[in-house]
Amino acid sequence: MKKGNMIISILFILIGIFVLIEITTFPSIGGGQITGPDFFPRILAFSLIGLSILLFISSMLSKDESTTGLFEIYAIKAYITMVSLLVYMILLNVIGFIIATPLFLFGLIRFYGMKHYPKLVLSSVLVTGIIYSVFKLLLAVPLPTGILG
Numbered sequence: 001m002k003k004g005n006m007i008i009s010i011l012f013i014l015i016g017i018f019v020l021i022e023i024t025t026f027p028s029i030g031g032g033q034i035t036g037p038d039f040f041p042r043i044l045a046f047s048l049i050g051l052s053i054l055l056f057i058s059s060m061l062s063k064d065e066s067t068t069g070l071f072e073i074y075a076i077k078a079y080i081t082m083v084s085l086l087v088y089m090i091l092l093n094v095i096g097f098i099i100a101t102p103l104f105l106f107g108l109i110r111f112y113g114m115k116h117y118p119k120l121v122l123s124s125v126l127v128t129g130i131i132y133s134v135f136k137l138l139l140a141v142p143l144p145t146g147i148l149g
Helices: 002-025 039-061 073-095 097-111 117-138
Strands: none
């Protein structure tokens, strides 16, 4: 685990540096404004680099030599989560945000152990409503409509 964390942290540091290099090609809006097309990617790149450096340092200082097998239950759950996220991304454009998101959240929350169905339905619909409200109504970000659009 220690060696894997160090390798991953170096990889993410390189990705962060690549993003910083790429955003220098973004157009400038001028006028001395702080926020431009490169503002948010710059914050993310510096955050990625900073957190990766912290992971690298903590891995070097760690005495933990434990390993996680590729076929342990936690790894298998992570694989299933990744596949379900890919399916969600495909369905998002086909059936739309309003239908795909609560179904995805319901399935994932149920998969990770919640068995109380009224809470499952309520949390899935409530989170979808909050995300929709923030992005579509407050920030005016278009969300995929799918078959509803």
